[in-house]
Amino acid sequence: DIQMTQSPSTLSASVGDGVFITCRASQSISNWLAWYQQKPGKAPKLLIYQASSLESGVPSRFSGSGSGTEFTLTINSLQPDDFATYYCQQYNSSPCTFGQGTKVEIK
Amino acid sequence: EVQLVESGGDLVQPGRSLRLSCAASGFSFHDYAMHWVRQAPGRGLEWVSGISWNSGFRDYADSVKGRFTISRDNAKNSLYLQMNSLRADDTAFYYCAKDIEGVTSPQHINYFDYWGQGALVTVSS
Numbered sequence: 441d442i443q444m445t446q447s448p449s450t451l452s453a454s455v456g457d458g459v460f461i462t463c464r465a466s467q468s469i470s471n472w473l474a475w476y477q478q479k480p481g482k483a484p485k486l487l488i489y490q491a492s493s494l495e496s497g498v499p500s501r502f503s504g505s506g507s508g509t510e511f512t513l514t515i516n517s518l519q520p521d522d523f524a525t526y527y528c529q530q531y532n533s534s535p536c537t538f539g540q541g542t543k544v545e546i547k
Numbered sequence: 548e549v550q551l552v553e554s555g556g557d558l559v560q561p562g563r564s565l566r567l568s569c570a571a572s573g574f575s576f577h578d579y580a581m582h583w584v585r586q587a588p589g590r591g592l593e594w595v596s597g598i599s600w601n602s603g604f605r606d607y608a609d610s611v612k613g614r615f616t617i618s619r620d621n622a623k624n625s626l627y628l629q630m631n632s633l634r635a636d637d638t639a640f641y642y643c644a645k646d647i648e649g650v651t652s653p654q655h656i657n658y659f660d661y662w663g664q665g666a667l668v669t670v671s672s
Contacts, residue, residue, distance in 0.1 A: 474658035476592075483551075483642060483662035484592065495660070527592055534653040535608055538592040 442466050442530050446539035452547040459515040461542045463528035471507045472532035479524045549573040549661045551643050556666030559633055567666055569626040569643030577621035580646035583628050585639035600649035633670045640665035
């Protein structure tokens with residue numbers, strides 16, 4: 441199975457900050473990567489698919505980049521609603537696998 | 548509005564069985580593959596099982612193969628997960644998730660555009 445490693449595991453930031461979350465794959469996954477946001481007690485919400493495509497209805501302050509084995513989720517100007525845990529998912533090879541998550545906390 | 552509502556979560560003893568259900572609405576359920584993804588408390592996400600739109604293909608994570616069975620009833624817009632021989636490490640929230648397409652197979656996997664709120668399965672004596 442492809443291993444997905446996110447960094448950092450926890451990130452402390454303030455409202456208005458720019459935030460960068462990295463996801464690395466144990467082998468090339470082309471651009472078959474999705475990002476999800478999860479708040480406590482809630483279902484994951486799709487943010488980005490195919491590494492850089494923004495899901496409909498997701499604010500434009502979220503963006504994704506990368507290909508091959510290294511990917512980045514960027515949140516420009518962090519908003520109070522953005523404090524959550526973020527997961528990457530590869531869907532290049534079965535089974536799909538997820539990163540361990542990055543928790544974005546209030547500084 | 549797409550809605551996925553899981554039910555059937557419970558506290559069960561090791562070795563026992565449990566069946567989860569997921570009621571879908573707001574989209575053409577019969578057109579899409581569906582999946583179960585689980586999350587142990589305080590842990591990350593783990594794909595468990597997937598089924599194609601017509602039940603023609605079903606797949607399982609190695610950790611549940613031979614113990615869990617996924618099924619669907621397109622007439623009832625419902626997805627199911629029959630879990631047998633439950634173990635303590637099966638304890639988790641179980642989410643049903645909608646695929647973006649109807650087909651799922653080892654050669655064709657996708658991401659998930661909608662998820663349910665989850666059902667908690669606790670396996671403990």
